[in-house]
Amino acid sequence: MKKNAPTESLDQTDLQLMRHLQDDGRLSNAKLAQRVALSETPCWHRLRKLESEGYIQGYQAMLDRRKLGLGELAFISLNFSPHTAEAFEALEKLVEANDQVLTCHRVTGEADFVMMVVAEDLDSVRDFIDKVLRTLPNVATVRTSLSLREVKFSSKLPLPA
Incomplete structure (x- = not known):
């Protein structure tokens, strides 16, 4: 530490x-x-x-997405051009309001944002991209990677010994 x-x-x-x-x-x-x-x-x-003090932010159950009909897990990278505060704010509002988006991060590197999204099937992933993400202002590129196998999923944080 x-x-x-x-x-x-x-x-x-x-x-x-x-x-x-x-x-x-x-x-x-x-x-x-x-x-x-x-x-x-x-x-x-x-x-x-x-x-x-905010160390514990809440309590929730971990649910099995597959049993709930959410068989697809997609990692979606977005690039914006031009970069504007309004475009980023629009994305953040959209993400906050959409339960399909599990995580979203503004990142360094090739993408501006990377998000993890759940969906029923490939058609639902496509619909999310076309009908939700591509409606945002200044979206230049959308890249999607689909999860082939989930090796580890955890929200547990490493705590000091």
């Missing part, structure tokens, strides 16, 4: 709490307290502190 890292205000108990919650976000406060050797009230107070 770097010196003066944001986690230096966290102790081992805080880190253990977050590790356990990353493994199972449904743990009751009683079970969580037991696993980190705390009584329930101090455990609850620590969790509230981690939440209020």
Whole structure:
């Protein structure tokens, strides 16, 4: 860990709490307290502190996209020309409002933005590109890569030991 890292205000108990919650976000406060050797009230107070300080941003279930009919996972790169704040803002608003977009990043390199998108099938991927992305101002190129096999999917962050 770097010196003066944001986690230096966290102790081992805080880190253990977050590790356990990353493994199972449904743990009751009683079970969580037991696993980190705390009584329930101090455990609850620590969790509230981690939440209020933004270390824990929420809780959600991990769903199987395939079982929900979302068989395609596409990585879509966008380039804009010219680069304008208005075009980037339009993309960001569109992405925020669209549940098909799982992640979107402004990146360095060949693309301006890269996003991960789920869809029912290839036709749905094409429709998303043609009817959603290509309607944005200043879109110059759209490149798509389809996932052939998902090797790893995780939202767990590495925490310091």
